[in-house]
Amino acid sequence: MPNLQDDRVEYWTNYYAARPASVQIMAQRSSKYIHYITQELERRNMPTELALLPFVESAYNAKAVSSAKAAGLWQFIPSTGTHYNLTQDWWKDQRRDPVQSTHAALNYLSYLHGFQDNDWHLALASYNWGEGSVKRARDRNANSGLGTDYLSLRMPKETRDYVPKLQAIENIIRNPDRYGIKLPHVPDQPYFEKINNTRDIDIDIAARLAEISVEEFRELNPSFQRSVLLGEHSPQILLPKHKVTAYKRNLKSHKGALSAWEGYTPAPGESLAGIADKYGISLAKLKSLNGYGAKQSVALSSRTLMVPRNSGAPAGITPDDIMAPAINTASPAMLASNANVIRASAMSPTVPAQVTAPAPSPAANSRPAMASASAVTVDPLADIIYSSGNNPALTAGVRAVPVAASSAAIPSAVSRPAVYKRPAVAVVAKTTGKPAVRTASLNKPAPKVAKKKVSVHKVVKGDTLYSLAKRYNTSVQDLKALNNMGSAALKPGASLRIPGAGSRG
Template identity: 45%
Template structure:
């Protein structure tokens, strides 16, 4: 498909606006398309031709055999369509995970762990707000250098989250010296496993996974049996009447280092990728523009990276349609939009601000570029530190008795309302008030709201498909809500 014939991708929340003063950017200014050395110089001669064989060859965790494993095998064994959907989704990422495991000398069945955690969906959010393919909670993610900003959440990023998950698993194996216990700790928490070990030791009892399971919640008891079941099925698919698709033993994607801001829709169009495929590889970006410095990477299928470079060299339009605006005082979205010459719904939708919410002073809003806004990239400091804090905008009625020194403007300022509102509430035709006059005022009552929580709730509420493995809940007993098909960008 040539670029000229490609339909223009549309951002699901709000279409990127046209800009009037954006400078043209050349390919050399926008991205670095040099292939990483491990991809450009990759030698396949000593590798198997099927990635599944490579996975099976690296199995190294002792097998677990008990009734719980049998139960999980029975569950998965009758759901071959679910397995194949998960495999198809995971085929984008599996080579990278296996490659990273082998570099570290770690067991390759750990590459199947996202099968259990998220069904290989990097957009998955649990009801406990664990996020991404490897299901990191916010605090744990920060412990492993996964940045969570207004513009991106590295817990969803394929490269960053995989690196963090393997670092965490290595740490846990170093603590316990046993991969089964390390996996239990990944699910249950290292402190919980340590306390269970101490209880067993105090009683002179064994401290292997099966022995410790008497202290575990049901979720953790089933966690390793789930992985064992999937490991068995991938190891011998013919025993379960399953025909696994062949996965080529080669990289699915390459990294593109971005040096200028670029809209998500533009990046997908230049790569000639459907929006759902682009966001499946780049799910960490939370806004319609990819901001940040040269450390911000875009993943593209190898063939599409070449198309991206070719199309970028021909591109005549702006790369980025968005800029950042710092809010100077706490205001309603309608007032902010009027000042910026925008429609309130545009500001709300692109910034995930629900109705009846005010924006707190110091917050950063993403707004369309226009002739009134400077045409430059969002600064690295804003991209890495920007926050959006919103407050519930509710009111209560109070009565105020006017004193002889009062005027409407002063009263409006005191109560954080407008003069027009004061006149409307009190049927005033003039801008003057009399000493002793009683005014009715609708005063705002604000409650600070975590905008990140609202964003997570919005993603869950709009997910087109919900996956619940009712027999075996995920971490902390919470059920994964997985957005299986598409994403915030369509």
Template identity: 30%
Template sequence: MSVTNDAHNEAFQKALLLVASKSQRCPIPEDVIDGRYLATGLPSDYSPPPLTELSMIKEESLWQILAKESDLPVPNNARVRNYKQWYLSRPLHLKTVSKRAQPFLYYIYQNAQARDLPIELVLLPFIESAFDPYAHSHQGAAGLWQITKPTGKSFGLQFRPGYDGRLDIIASTQAALDLLEYLHDKFNGNWLHAIAAYNSGESRVRKAIKANKALGKSTDFWSLALPRETEHYVPKLLALSQIIKEENHTSLPLVYIPNSPVLTSVTITRQVPLAQIASDAGLTGKALYLLNPGYSAGLTLRQEQSQLLIPKKQLNHFYQQPEKLHYVKNKYSVRHIEPGDSLYKLATLNNTSIRDIKQANQLVNNKIHAGQLLLIPVK
């Protein structure tokens, strides 16, 4: 290191200590020098708010986020009104399905948001399967997204003895969103046509559009002659989206879902019993299988990598002894954050990057605090 750099670093440290001694807080904005936000304790002048104020503090739920970000037009027509009433008259249904959605909804939301898709699509499993990951239909569809085998194969799903990609939450979500993007493109950016085609098939919607054109009629979704199920499928989705927007007014009995990740994925490189992975993660075998119903034989794939979902809160437990996890592709050590730590320091000491640490811990910014547990990539 050069003398100039040594002098610069010494001046930097002196300035840092001087300001920190006055405020007990890091003086460097996190957006100025990436990753150099220092972990500190609470300010010395901190005092907790009165209990009456604490009782009024409530974290924004994912339902509220969905309400804010939903923007597909919802017409005030008979079909939509009927389904709004249908939902509102079935509070037990809303409560049951939203409870089933708890582990999966934010994961699906993340994936839809990453693709810049309409947020209403996140609610399709509500309509398709009532968020039952084991759901099977008489028409041969299965899983949260009710995908058939031929469609699943066309969009990359695998089918092996003891494994059904339609029931795999990760694989089926990617396939369903791929299919919706494909249909959106095929129907020239018309989302209602795409959603209708997801239900009844591309050719059926295309034929209905062609028939209306031949008669000089409108080709919007509401004017098409489609199977009865499809004619009700789209308004059912739009009605659900609309009443979620009006949750405060209708007092919907939706189970609370936090606006934060509940699940994370781990990549398994060889065939391993789910029971062993569950034990290493501090879970019961049943709890892990409920999140990964595609693996009906209780084993990951033999000659390919498998992606499993585990609760985010179990990650620290899972990686406490990374040397034992010979079957995991990416390994991490668990770091107990102390005052003075920063992402920059952690990345430098562990020969990794700030980006990789943030990604491993799903951090949205550079702020860390003393007492926090972070996963550090092991090279």
């Protein structure tokens, strides 16, 4: 994919560079999925830079949901998810499935690339704004004798910033040292393995058999919306690759029931009261477990109910225990300040599912405008980065995290190793000669600083090593070396020694 040359790229590069802790957390999240996504891109001969798109879409949070109900790593809205065969029902939402949603997103992006005359920048604009909107903008420019490339089009601010954000993330991933950011190490090997399940099993038992926490199980399998996986659905579960052997061994030796629950498919017109009586639980509990309102009396024959495996609900189990944990939802304040971090992609529901599909109607949808960011004074990335499904207090609004938050808590281990050993694939842009995205080195020692005139800078809020390096015509590495610094954030009020070179003002 060709580099985009635009002032917005520098703006967003500086924006992310000023938030190293947030970038590190997003990168750590990506470590579970990025190898798989990159592999799929290589298999399809698509640009590997697209593996960075979930940074822009969802901050690499597979459980992310926007105010417009876009969900998952790739932020599919419900209608487009349905069009790309992503199941969305009471039991699961495949828009949040890392494997299924990746296949759907790459099918969609491949289609858009062909639809927009094999221009990746226009394909990405279409992913954000809708291909019909981009096509109409191109037609208007062509009729006026103007250019029809990405930078020539009139488009909403969010779409104008969309490709620059991706380019900014790419700039940082390629050369994190330049921007004073330390990325975790991601081995160039699969993180997870797919396992077919044909038996009813509770999620907590599946996690225990795999010798992982329920939280980690849900992180890899965020599409499951109930606490039991029904064998009749033949669900495919993802497990850490190094835990698959333990899971199979423990499953084989497990004694007793794998689930306290089972599925029941109602007959047409069957009453909920009769089903509750059959399974020995109260009508209110049956309704609560299965999402029925107080006034509903007849079961939906199209939806399998969750009922106790034995007569009566297990002791100590409440409806809240059965429901999937709360999904991280972007607050209005965060959406107003950084709509692209977690957003509702205006992906047209009329797009044909096959890459070779015909062009859609010009009435492809566009997305609503987002509110202004000027009223928000906290880090716009904070809500999506620090929100947690297990802590409702963090999802209630934007958490006030300092822009230059310390990165000390981030594991020091997302970049590929400098030597990439898969011989069959050359990960180098075909036309631009750019280095591969995955080759940024994290282990270069800080260069020795030549003796020269030194001045002192008083750190103020908002200063970063990258911004100061640009201001004083020096480098991040020189600043680190001169001040004997690691990766900790700058503290306002601290004195920073600056190599003697004229200020840029």
